[in-house]
Each structure stands twice: as C-alpha cells, then as structure tokens.
Amino acid sequence: MLVPARYCRTDNAGEVLFTPEGQRFLDRVQALATRVPPEPTPGLIRALREALGLTQAQLGESVGVDKITVSRWERGATKPGKDSATALEKLRKQAGRRGVVFAA
Numbered sequence: 001m002l003v004p005a006r007y008c009r010t011d012n013a014g015e016v017l018f019t020p021e022g023q024r025f026l027d028r029v030q031a032l033a034t035r036v037p038p039e040p041t042p043g044l045i046r047a048l049r050e051a052l053g054l055t056q057a058q059l060g061e062s063v064g065v066d067k068i069t070v071s072r073w074e075r076g077a078t079k080p081g082k083d084s085a086t087a088l089e090k091l092r093k094q095a096g097r098r099g100v101v102f103a104a
Contacts (some may be wrong), residue, residue, distance in 0.1 A: 024050070032096060036089035042076040046087065049074075052095055063087040 007022025007086035018026065026095065031044055040048075049059045049070070056074070057067035063084050072078040 032092060036085055036087055036092055039079055040073075040085055040088060042074050045088070047068070047073045048092060052091065059091075062091055072079065094099070 003022060003025065004017070007019050007025055009017050009019060016059035024047075025046040027043070031051045032055060032089060034044070036044070036048070049056065052059070054062070055067070056070040060067045062068045063070075063080075069078070075082055081100055
C-alpha cells in the first residue's frame with residue numbers, strides 16, 4: 001500500500017516517520033481490513049466509524065443504538081453486545097464491497 005507523502009516525514013537519520021494524520025489514516029485502513037471481534041476495542045470502533053465517514057449519531061443509527069452508547073463504546077465505558085458487534089462487522093463488510101474513499 002502506498003501512503004501519501006503528506007502523511008510522512010523523515011527524521012535526522014533518514015528514517016521515515018508517520019505524522020499523526022498519517023497514523024490515523026493507517027488506523028482507518030486497518031479498521032476496514034480487520035474483522036470486528038466479538039468484543040471490539042474502543043480504538044477499533046472509533047477508527048471504523050471514522051473510516052466509514054460517520055458521526056457517532058450516524059453509526060448509532062446504523063447499528064440500532066443511541067449516539068451516547070457509541071460515545072461510551074469509544075471511551076471504553078461500556079462494550080458493544082453481541083448483536084451490536086455483529087452489526088458493526090456487517091457495516092465493515094458492506095463498506096469493503098462498495099469501496100471507501102478517504103477524504104484528504
């Protein structure tokens with residue numbers, strides 16, 4: 001995979017480093033490429049939501065929960081139930097089939 005140059009920098013030794021924006025870009029790509037486990041982590045939920053270009057309210061609506069619930073998942077205050085995790089995986093698969101473009 002090629003990462004846009006705007007997401008990379010080099011240090012004094014010539015090593016390639018990712019900018020914070022570059023790391024978020026890679027997190028979103030990874031979220032779309034990784035199956036949603038039965039107990040997804042807060043970081044995976046947020047990265048998946050961002051990769052799909054959804055607000056917390058939009059993701060909640062798609063999964064069948066309130067935006068406050070999505071916020072709690074992303075903060076690690078609560079965990080998605082089995083049905084919600086299954087719905088998240090379904091959204092991830094649908095995005096993969098239709099293709100996702102990251103706005104730069």
